[in-house]
Amino acid sequence: MSTEAIEHVDVLIVGGGPVGLVTAYQLARNLPSSYKVKIIEKHSKSAQDNYGRAITLFPRSSEMLDQLGLADELAQQCFACRSTVNYDKNGNEFPGRGWSFMENMKDTKWDFALVLRQKYQEEIFRQALRRHGVELDAPYALTAVEILDNVGPNGYKVVATIEHRNTKVKSAMKCKYLVGADGGKSFVRRAMNIPFDGSSSEDKWVRVDGIIETDLPKPRTYCAIESPTHGNVLWAALDHGATRIGYAFTAERQKAYKEFNEEAAVKEAIASVKPFSLSFKQVDWWTIYVVGQRIARSFLAKDCVFLAGDACHTHSSGAAQGMNTGMHDVVNLGWKLSLVLQGLAKPDLLHTYEAERLPNVQRLINYDKDISRLMTMQLPEGWTGDPNADPNEILGVVMAEAATFSSGLGIYYEPDSMLNLSQSFGLASVQPGQRAPDVPLQKPATFEVTRLQTETPNVAQFYVVLFAGDVAATKPALAAFSDSVATKQWLFESGVPISWISIFSGPGGPSAYETLGGMPFGRVFYDETHVAHERYGVDIKKGAVLVLRPDGWVGTVLMLGAGADVALEKYFKKFLVVGGEAKL
Incomplete structure (x- = not known):
């Protein structure tokens, strides 16, 4: 292909979900108009998108999006969840377990779980991006990546080939940086030969969203039901009057179905919330998935290719951290990339992305392994306590311990010799690497x-x-x-x-x-x-x-x-x- 036919962009972002969109938005917002940002997605985005997937933003994520000018629009449509309730197997309230940590998310004006399904979040992010002159290009897939080793910092080091999914027409482009926000099966990660360490379990979970009728006493909450047959059942009040039911799909229950379809998913959802009644007036979305935890060995390759969100870490939805962790990734990366691109910061700054984010992702994985097992009524791996302990009780302890991490308000970066520099002691209780409290x-x-x-x-x-x-x-x-x-x-x-x-x-x-x-x-x-x-x-x-x-x-x-x-x-x-x- 001739040189004239090759498009030149400063940053190519692969993946049009929330993580990719917020990455592109930050760059488009913070860079002068002479810089070019391009974002591609292999699936067409339309009003017919599935409703499901991620739903919850915790306080620190909302704060970060607020500082980017995005949170107010999310708040217009969200369900602001400040109340939680936990029911035992007999339908009696059992305080202090399940999602009770959410009621102690203070020290911020965003002291609630912002619940808005990914479909609606993505539309808000796309509109915000469009206001800065960048459109999501779909359906385009990245099909090849080449790194030019003889190109220095901030040069066009990446040669990417993209293909239109319908016409199959291919085109090439050169970019200075490539961001893979293309999900758990990331092409970018595989193209860069980055190992994805971890494993998938035999556990499966089901999620069903829709409009319901029920006699559950407090239906518009984040709720846990300690089911003896379906694990620790998630009941989440959603935006637009909808509700999500999530439950463990055990091997025993799988045997009862030749085909597990929507009808079966609804039937099991109804059984999972007993002794309460449940009926679906409308099903918006449902899914079944395998629970597992994986983490990329590196979040940065060749000084010019980054991974973010599910492309570099996957986990269960037990602690509702998937999209939140992705937001922490891209907010950490966005400003660094903006400054380096403009020559205002040294390229070494980009290495702090992995140095800061990887330890926090590992902390999440460690919590998630315990939480996901406990939610399927299994004690954590390597458990040394009472072998007859009630998993629901241990789950309450683990979630309480992880509360500040889950809310995001306690996520910190270790002191270092660059960005989080300790120079004076005893002058303030808030130290380098800690969140700056909103006051x-x-x-x-x-x-x-x-x-x-x-x-x-x-x-x-x-x-x-x-x-x-x-x-x-x-x-x-x-x-x-x-x-x-x-x-x-x-x-x-x-x-x-x-x-x-x-x-x-x-x-x-x-x-x-x-x-x-x-x-x-x-x-x-x-x-x-x-x-x-x-x-x-x-x-x-x-x-x-x-x-x-x-x-x-x-x-x-x-x-x-x-x-x-x-x-x-x-x-x-x-x-x-x-x-x-x-x-x-």
Whole structure:
């Protein structure tokens, strides 16, 4: 094929599900219009898409999507689930088991499970992507990948061949980066010869969505029913008035069917929720699948090919983490790829994607192995406790232990020598690598209430946040800080992806300038009741400086005062291209 016929794109994303769409959206939103992003999907997307698949976004996922400007539209259509209930085999409520951890998801305005079926989520993401000038191209399949070893960083290193599924016409393109978000049977993963370690079990689960009638006392909840015949049954209130029933399909029950079809799936769903009655007025979708856990040995190949979502990890739906984990993947990757593509960050930054995400995926796999076995009424592998223990009781313990991980609010990245840099200790209780808590703030003059995450959107830039404390006590430290960072003018140059915020403790006055005795750094907010300083563990008499990463995790913490210039430069120069360094 001639060179003229080859399309050139900066990033090719394979897979048009939520993970691929949010990846493409971030890049289209954060990159200048001169950059080209392309996303392909081998299946046609239409109003006839199946309803089923993923349904739940937990608080941290909602926060991340909110910082990308996507969560409000999801909230318009979702079922906001704040209530859970657990029933024993006799239909009696049994508090503290099942999904009860969901009622303790605090420390965020998104303190609920956002339930919206994947069909509707994808349409919202496609529309948002379209507003940034990128269309999902379908039905196109990736059929070949070649990596050019003689091409340097940010060059067109990937040669991809795609084929139209209907016309069978093939075309070639060159891209700088390739993202495989193409599911558990990922072509990208297989083309790069990346092993997919793990196994599938003999366990099978069934899921049925539809409009129902029932005498279950609390049907519009996330509910668990401890069935003696169908395992720990999932009952999930869905969007648009629908409900999902999920149950274990044991080997014994499989023997009763020559063909397990929709009629059989509904029949077993009705049996699984006994002693409650259930009838389906409408079935939207159903599926049966094998439970297993697998993880790709690498999430990055040849410095230019990434895997995300199910392409690099698969697990059961027992803890409802599939789409949530995929969102964590692509939010972690998106801003890094945006900065490296523009030459604002060093290519080594891309290696932190695997370094940060792989350990968290392994934690999920470990939890999921136990949860999925317990939900099918089996004790975990290697169980050393009472062999006669009630799996439902152990399930409650495991899910409670995993609660902050499941909500996403407790997901952290280990301290390292680059992005999560420990420089000062004892200045704040929130440490590098931890989620930056969302806290209420007040705007100057109007005293309008806002939130920190609202004021720190994910637009591929860092936020230097001065917790300035009580100005009467911290004014000398603020002056020393100001003098210190003034020596590093590159921190304020146009094009450097850094923004500045100052948070003053106490009620706001008529003028931030008069309160401080000079112009504060960046945008000003007030912490009238000290709740923000308290939540971050910052002494209002001393203050502190926290750098927030674009994705909403804390990057580093440093002292408010002299020497801040050295600490900030030490941090940012590890991964940003600054201070006269040559761009790619």
